[in-house]
Amino acid sequence: MALRSVAVFCGSSFGHDPAYADAARLTGRTLAERGIDVVYGGGHVGLMGVVADAAIQAGGRVIGVIPSALDDRELAHHGLTELHVVDSMHARKLMMAELSDAFIALPGGAGTLEExxxxxxxxxxSIHAKPSGFLDVLGFWAPMRQLVTQMVETGFVQPEQSRIVSFSDDLDELLRMLQLPPSWTDKWGHDPGEVLSP
Incomplete structure (x- = not known):
């Protein structure tokens, strides 16, 4: 499936290693150069701002979604193609999901993991049939990959549902994975497609 838009979840901090910002810059630029809209949390700080600025500089469309409480704290990026100010974190995630064909997590903290x-x-x-990917910069997401394996081995996640998420330290490879047709079944063994309301 062709990706028209990808949501990028990432830290509002930079992290200690410059490689994290480099990966964020590469992600924003690559998506823009491929004509894929960047959907993200709307902030100008940390890796979030790096992704947005890189995509904008490469001529891409960048759509931010930020809760009003964070906009009021002057954290919003006001140089975006579109900026949506919503009522809550829940509304933010719902809109980002609706606007995106797939999801990528760069390094980040609790918020990135939760999203x-x-x-x-x-x-x-089956609320949607969209894949998620972890860009494993410097092994950042290796513990998450191990946790997914443990969830499967202990019977809390079916092997088919573990295929919803992909891991790679190479952005090109990760984007290829995210473009594959859904290969999983939902929690009840049904093929993705019959979408429920969130």
Whole structure:
């Protein structure tokens, strides 16, 4: 499937290693150069701002979605193609999901993990049929990959649903994975497609 838009979840901090910002810059630029809209959390700080600025500089479309509480704290990026100010974090994630064909997690903290995990959950429940990917910069997501394996081995995630998420340290490879047709079944063994409301 062709990707028209990808949501990027990432830290509002930079992290200690410059490689994290380099990966964010590469992600924003690559998506823009391929004509893929960048959907993200709307902030100008940390890796979020790096992704947005790189995509804008490469001539891409960047769509931000930010809760009003964060906009009020002057964290919003006001140089975007579109900026949507919503009422809550829940509304933010719902709109980002609706606007995106797939999801990528760069390094980040609790918010990044929560956002990508929710999209994985929604795909398991057939709320949508969209894949998620982890860009494993410097092994950042290696513990998450191990955790997914443990979830399968202990019977809390079916092997088919583990295929909703992909891991790679190479952005090109990850984007190829995200463009593959859904190969999983939902929690009840049904093919993705019968989408429920979130």
């Amino acid at each position: 990508i995990a929710e999209q994985w959950t929604w795909a398991q429940l």
